[in-house]
Amino acid sequence: MNFPIQLGPPQFILLLVGVIGLGLLIHSAMSITGGRREILEDKDGNRFYGRRRLRWKRGVGGILLLLIAVSLLWATFLVQSYLGLTSDIKVAQVHASTVSNLPHMMSVELTIYDNNGKTTSDSTYFVQGDRWMVQGDIIKFPSWLNILGLHSGYKLTRLEGQYDDPNDESTMKHTVVTLNGGDGAFFKTVYKQAWSSPFVDAAYGNAVIIPADGHTYNVLVSQTGLYAKPA
Numbered sequence: 001m002n003f004p005i006q007l008g009p010p011q012f013i014l015l016l017v018g019v020i021g022l023g024l025l026i027h028s029a030m031s032i033t034g035g036r037r038e039i040l041e042d043k044d045g046n047r048f049y050g051r052r053r054l055r056w057k058r059g060v061g062g063i064l065l066l067l068i069a070v071s072l073l074w075a076t077f078l079v080q081s082y083l084g085l086t087s088d089i090k091v092a093q094v095h096a097s098t099v100s101n102l103p104h105m106m107s108v109e110l111t112i113y114d115n116n117g118k119t120t121s122d123s124t125y126f127v128q129g130d131r132w133m134v135q136g137d138i139i140k141f142p143s144w145l146n147i148l149g150l151h152s153g154y155k156l157t158r159l160e161g162q163y164d165d166p167n168d169e170s171t172m173k174h175t176v177v178t179l180n181g182g183d184g185a186f187f188k189t190v191y192k193q194a195w196s197s198p199f200v201d202a203a204y205g206n207a208v209i210i211p212a213d214g215h216t217y218n219v220l221v222s223q224t225g226l227y228a229k230p231a
Contacts, residue, residue, distance in 0.1 A: 088220050088221070088222045089115050089220060089221050090113055090117065090218055090219070090220050091112065091113055091136070091154070091156060091219055091220065091221050091226075092110060092111060092112050092113065092134060092156060092218075092219040093110075093111040093113075093216060093217070093218050093219065093231060094108060094109070094110055094111075094132060094134060094210070094216070094217050094219060094228075095108070095109045095214075095215075095216040095217075096108040096109070096127075096132045096210070096212040096213075096214075097212055097213075097214040098212050098214075099126070104128055104129060104130060104163060104168065104172060105126060105127075105128060106126070106127045106128075106129060106130075106132060106161060106212040107124060107125075107126060107127075108124065108125045108126075108127045108132050108159065108212070109122070109123070109124045110122075110123055110124075110125065110134070110159055112156060112179070125159065125175070125177055126175070127159065127160070127161040127175040127177070128161050128172065128173055128174065128175045129160075129161025129162050129163050129172075129174070129175065129212075130161075130162065130163050130164040130211060130212060131161070131162040131163075131164070131209050131210060131211050131212065132159065132160075132161060132162075132209070132210060132212060133158075133159070133160045133161070133162055133207050133208065133209045134156060134158070134159055134207065134208050134219055134226065135156070135157055135158040135159075135160065135205060135206070135207040135208075135226075136154050136155060136156045136157055136158075136205070136206055136207070136221065136226050137154065137155050137157055137183060137184075137187045137203070137204075137205055137206075138152070138153075138154050138202070138203070138204055138205070138206055138221075138225055139152065139153050139154070139187065139190060139200065139202075139203050140152040140200070140201040140202040140203070140223075141153075141199065141200060141201060142198075142199070142200075142201055152223060154221050154226075155180050155184070155187075156179045156180055157178070157179055157180060157181075157182050157183055157205075158176060158177065158178060158179055158182065159176075159177040159179060160174065160175065160176045160177070161174060161175045162174075162209060164211075183205075187203060190203045204225075206225035206226045207226065208226045208227060208228045210228055215230060215231075216230070216231040217229065217230055217231060218230075218231045
């Protein structure tokens with residue numbers, strides 16, 4: 001469920017910060033390396049030829065602004081495939097039923113929605129098992145990053161079957177359907193480093209598991225993860 005990058009006012013502000021930082025950096029570099037000789041005055045009013053003092057502070061300030069802007073824009077662009085999570089959102093609908101004369105086989109119709117409630121896909125899968133599982137990735141950002149356009153987000157990643165009997169679970173084949181490209185590189189990175197990152201509060205996987213009872217369920221996502229309820 002990849003969406004095109006959408007730039008809003010926060011991102012334009014970041015771009016402006018980056019441009020200012022780049023400008024300060026270039027101006028400082030020109031002053032340090034290629035500045036021309038100028039007529040300067042000392043405190044007694046005596047004039048002489050020389051170069052102005054190096055603007056180290058301005059150069060450091062420009063580098064910091066540029067790094068901050070680039071880093072935040074990089075994070076903003078990479079999480080575009082994760083839908084913004086600000087309230088309970090209906091992300092999918094599942095109708096699963098057993099297949100006659102085929103034990104441990106389900107017919108699973110999975111409908112996926114975007115955060116505006118529009119259908120993005122509607123497919124039926126034959127899944128081995130007695131229970132269906134829909135799994136997703138959750139990324140939670142600190143609230144202060146909301147002003148920069150970064151909100152907690154989610155992405156459905158997997159449809160899988162499970163067995164009621166533990167013996168079947170360990171010996172029978174499993175059906176795994178990858179959704180939306182599965183776990184992305186960005187999620188794998190923040191999942192390992194979320195505990196030490198000031199920009200990510202949490203990154204974790206979450207799943208809904210329901211028996212194939214022939215009923216239809218809505219799968220929703222909240223700030224705490226995925227959950228299901230009868231349609």
